[in-house]
Amino acid sequence: MNSDYRDSIVARLKAERSAMATRVLAQPLPLNTAIKIAPKVAMTLIDVPAQGTEPATQARLFAQCDTLALSMDYRDTRDWTYTSALADQTPAARNAAEQLCQAAKGGEWRQLAADGADWLLVNPDSLTTIEGRQWAWVGIDYERSRQSEDDTFVFDRQFERVEIDCAARQINSRLSLRGATDTLIKPPAQPFASLLSADQRNHLIGALCTSSADLAKLPTVLMRKKLPPNLATPQVPDALLTQVRSLPHGTPANSLSHLQLAYSAHSPLVPGAQINDNPLDVYLQTGPAPGLWRMQTVGALSSEGVSIRWRGLIDLATINRIGRNGKMEQRPSPESIHLAGDWKTVPAGSTLSYSKVSKSSEGKEFTQNIECKVGPSFPAAQQLASLKGEARLVSCAQLEGLKSKSTHVFLEDYDLFVQTLDSSALIVQSSTLKAAE
Template sequence: MDTGRTKELFAVSILFRLTGAVFTVALTGCALQGNGMADYYKRKAAERQVQNQAMATRVQARPLPLDTTIKLGKTLLLTIDLPAEGTEPATQARLFASCDSSKVSMDYRSGKDWSDPYVLPEDPARNMPRQMCQAVRDSAWKQLPGDSEDVVLLDPGTLGMENSRRSIWAGIDYGRTRVDESEGESYDSQFERVEFDCSTRQASTRLVYRIGDKGLLPPPLQPLDSALDKEQRARLIGTVCAEPANLAQLTTLVIRKKLPPNLLTPELPAPLLAQLSALPQGRPAHTLSHLQFTYNAASPLVPSAVVYDRPMDVYLQPGPAHGIWREQATGVLGNERVTLRWRGLIELAATSRTQLAGKTDQRSLLTRIDLEGDWQNVKPGSAIAYSKNFTESTGKPFVQKFECSVGESLPATQTVASLQGMARKVTCATNSALKTSNVYLYLEAYDLFVETTDSSTLMVQVNTLRAAE
């Protein structure tokens, strides 16, 4: 775990993310200057076209499993299992359409990956959208009553009935974003085509989709399991096997803001925790759990690499010792991160979503924090300082010192109406190679430093606090 130069390394990763599109365009232009590369890309495009047409022929030769059509927003989605044919292996294809269009796009599994979308020729495919639309004509997602942060859903418009057997699209709208560790993708909803035998009160899942903030996730090689637990499955059986007219009385799905995924909390050595617990602290009378920001970011090295008004959320929890906060940020430029901070100011350790599998990147170890000045009162107009003491992996010690100045007091309500007490601007700078400078809003009633500006020779990010809970 890198607790020494984490911030500088993170700044480098953000710079790459800010400028990645610029570099990609430049490299692509260089590659295409050679006629050999241009011919290569033309040949690959022609091969893909032949493969797409062959797959379209296989799809159009099979009956559509219309009973598994699902409607997500305005998009109709249908998955077709294709058996092996000649030298072609068994695979899957997905059809995408809408009720107000005659066009159908398709993608399909090609080895371990999925192809790019391909628009089917309109003449043989013109009836597909109409057929798919009729299968979900009255589609409208409803939610079952319950007291969990995860909500059980179903779509009455997809109900199929045959004697005691029924089927429907159901699923779970998670209150907290989840991460598929095998794929590294985040998702917040899972939809399942569930089949029921109402005479035996049994249910089985036929098909599964996962949805994230970027849309539909590609299905993995291995079929996904049902996300419904025993209690959720029992409630679903009771609802679907009852009088169908009752489904219309259910509450329409309410779109919610999702909590962040559960990421690993970084660990601190016991001696460091003991030393931190003895440091002076303020006298908090209130606490905070959630901060909402918008931010702008730019790179002084690449003026064209700029982002504006991006949303960012920071979720706060008590850390492993008094005065330490666990902060989880979502919407940031780099990977989603969890940091432990002393009073919200001094970063002690961090993990990111890429470390879900327990991987660490240990270059240095934070061993001690030293303070100068009155950190218990953080008085307006005062000068304070802190030093972070590290040991490199080679055993060599080094110190990183920050000198801070405290501005005048103002009511915290001038920043966000829900905040209590007084606030002060605190600016901290260090003479590192990156010339790092940070500006914080110190919220006295919470004894919390909230970062509003992070500036270095690589990047400048300005955060505007919009709401606090």
């Protein structure tokens, strides 16, 4: 790209943003729906009507309340633009920022009630009376992150600007926003639906139609670690599940629900490409048959996915995000599993093996043969202080096709194999146990 062409593109984008800023600032500011999204940052969502050949759209204005600088993003023909400061901080822009900060006010979110593990929130400073009705920002803080309705993003908080008719005991949500950790998700063309339940609505009516002084006494909301969204569970084919039910498994004396690991990876083919000590979380539940685990993985290269694994070792069914659309899709499962050796007790010093019979996309059957050597026993607490019972390192190798090696820690008290190394000519991945619950 030559410099003249690049400069012309920059100039065109600058002109487009300047024209949009003029359109946005010409609109009445919807101050009643302004919200503080950070201690010194206020935001409002503006509907921008069509003008000439330009279609109707939406924009978000962000005011930096200590400097009164104004930033903006908007929905163009493709998606939302990136957020950037207005090039010209005109008196009109500073006035809009000042109005926005005054309307959003300050205040901390307070916990009104707990609906199970989810918290119902209210911002007392946002409570105002307009034409005899109460308006306030309320929210839901979810213990477990949720998938959006179209399965394209994850959120863990919903904020709603509500209007309450206290005499009629009715509540209506006028604007809904969604957040993930410390990020506010850009709204879709169709507004987010209200997620307030009937019980939550009744609780809000009772609280917001009484003394606002009581709201200030509520506990402030603390940030908490969120569980991952409860993704769909992959289905193990009936014939495979029937066969796997007959495979040997141990008798666990203890159970685990969560493993936290530090994940590292590098490629022998690309020496500079590497990841070091990224957090990797594995959430564990019992699977559809004895000896099977449902394992939901979040983080590192694994992204989001769920697998059903025999004792944590052999993948029977996996669902994860495939392609640009981010949809969850299930990968093909093996046709059958075959074992050799004492897999029930996994004795120290033994040699074990297993094979997976699968079919290619063309329907051709192929077999993967894996041989495993079991090391000596040692206290599992040597791997992680909270673990109980004995552990053994199990080193496995696939010797044909794309040759690979893997290392697993077999936790006898949990009847669970935890992979700590996966190595091939393409990529080397390693994980170190950091926590277990």
